[in-house]
Amino acid sequence: MLADKQEEFKRTINNAISEVGTELMEQRNAVPALKNFRSRPGFRWPSAEFNMELMRPPTISQKFTWYVLEEKLKRSLNNHGLKNLKFEFAVVSGNGSSVPELKSRGFMKELEKEDSINSLTFIYPFQPAPGSDLENLVADETMWLIVPDVKGVALEQMHWMIIGAVFFTLMIITAFYVTVSALLRQKKMSEIKNDFINNMTHEFKTPLATISLAVDALRNEKVIEDRSKMNYFSGIIKEENKRMNKHVETILQAALMDRQEVQLNRVPLDVHILINEVLDNYTLQLAEKNGKVELQLNAQNDVIFGDEVHFRNLVSNLVDNAVKYSREDLMLKITTHSTTKNLIMRFEDNGIGMSKETVRKIFEKFYRAHTGNIHNVKGFGLGLSYVKTIVDAHHGKIKVESVQGKGSTFTLEIPLFREKDHP
Numbered sequence: 001m002l003a004d005k006q007e008e009f010k011r012t013i014n015n016a017i018s019e020v021g022t023e024l025m026e027q028r029n030a031v032p033a034l035k036n037f038r039s040r041p042g043f044r045w046p047s048a049e050f051n052m053e054l055m056r057p058p059t060i061s062q063k064f065t066w067y068v069l070e071e072k073l074k075r076s077l078n079n080h081g082l083k084n085l086k087f088e089f090a091v092v093s094g095n096g097s098s099v100p101e102l103k104s105r106g107f108m109k110e111l112e113k114e115d116s117i118n119s120l121t122f123i124y125p126f127q128p129a130p131g132s133d134l135e136n137l138v139a140d141e142t143m144w145l146i147v148p149d150v151k152g153v154a155l156e157q158m159h160w161m162i163i164g165a166v167f168f169t170l171m172i173i174t175a176f177y178v179t180v181s182a183l184l185r186q187k188k189m190s191e192i193k194n195d196f197i198n199n200m201t202h203e204f205k206t207p208l209a210t211i212s213l214a215v216d217a218l219r220n221e222k223v224i225e226d227r228s229k230m231n232y233f234s235g236i237i238k239e240e241n242k243r244m245n246k247h248v249e250t251i252l253q254a255a256l257m258d259r260q261e262v263q264l265n266r267v268p269l270d271v272h273i274l275i276n277e278v279l280d281n282y283t284l285q286l287a288e289k290n291g292k293v294e295l296q297l298n299a300q301n302d303v304i305f306g307d308e309v310h311f312r313n314l315v316s317n318l319v320d321n322a323v324k325y326s327r328e329d330l331m332l333k334i335t336t337h338s339t340t341k342n343l344i345m346r347f348e349d350n351g352i353g354m355s356k357e358t359v360r361k362i363f364e365k366f367y368r369a370h371t372g373n374i375h376n377v378k379g380f381g382l383g384l385s386y387v388k389t390i391v392d393a394h395h396g397k398i399k400v401e402s403v404q405g406k407g408s409t410f411t412l413e414i415p416l417f418r419e420k421d422h423p
Helices: 002-028 048-055 066-079 107-113 150-157 159-218 221-225 227-258 271-280 283-288 308-324 356-361 383-393
Strands: 088-093 120-126 141-147 266-270 292-297 303-307 331-338 342-349 397-403 407-415
Touching (some): 066 088, 088 107, 150 159, 159 221, 221 227, 266 308, 271 292, 271 308, 271 331, 303 308, 303 407, 308 342, 308 383, 383 397
Parallel strands (some): 292 331
Antiparallel strands (some): 120 141, 266 303, 331 342, 397 407
């Protein structure tokens, strides 16, 4: 593109110089035609040589000053779209002399540079038309024109083109980036959807299979006759039914969060009492992991203004998360302390921990750390997303710290209840 612009630039300057050269020769040659000249009767010229010398037109350097020639060149270049073009020029005699007869102020300086890469030199010979009266009568002259920094001039003329090219290139790159990002998001959503469907299928299939086995057992005559066995299998059906209802509630909560329709029925809430009640419901799960809970409920003020149901689910999800993602001999440490404005809660466990990538995505909906095809950790990937939503709804903050193989710590900061704010 730059080479093409330079060629176009050369053609334009050549055309401008030709116009100036033609104009100069026309003005220089404004003398009577010798072939048509008639002398008075009885008058004779002293000699033919004197006649020719008398009628010889002046040279360009004799006829014009350097200022006039410079103005003519500027006007012609401006007419050809080369406004404010820097140039130097000279008129050199054709008698073999290298000394210019007429030159601009900076011509010799540019000539001495001899920079053939970054500058262009144009040569225009002043020659009369073949067969004219002035042929062999006028001294040969040549006009030199030097244009420095041709590449810079060409680039300056192309700046709008370059800006446009850069702009459209950026638009294409941006469109490509947006398209690829959309495709990657679609792929990610597809993977999340498939994982969710697989998890949901497994979570519902397990209790349904258990209920089916319990129903078959209840039809057995020996079980029908044994009241204790009847109660045992009926209890299994009831527990599995509760489990399915819990899954349904989890999915419905996710749908409500997605539509941002979480409605809080906020009341003054004693968090220490709520934590103890939640832990009572996890006695069996903790026993299965040989787990222990260390409580350090040191907050002097533990009353918040919150929704009891949602906040209970929040604490339950954090405890359930610690139990699910732990090995044997689980150690769960729950501590609280209060500041003048907030209640600080910490849930610290010695579980399997999380990688840095998992920590960044842990609060995303449906996200679960990949464990291959092993389905040893149940859930839909909605628990911590729900926790984050409820914390935000209570105008609180939550952060997580985790080291893979050592455990995780969730820290919550919830505003305390103040009567003057909630009369």
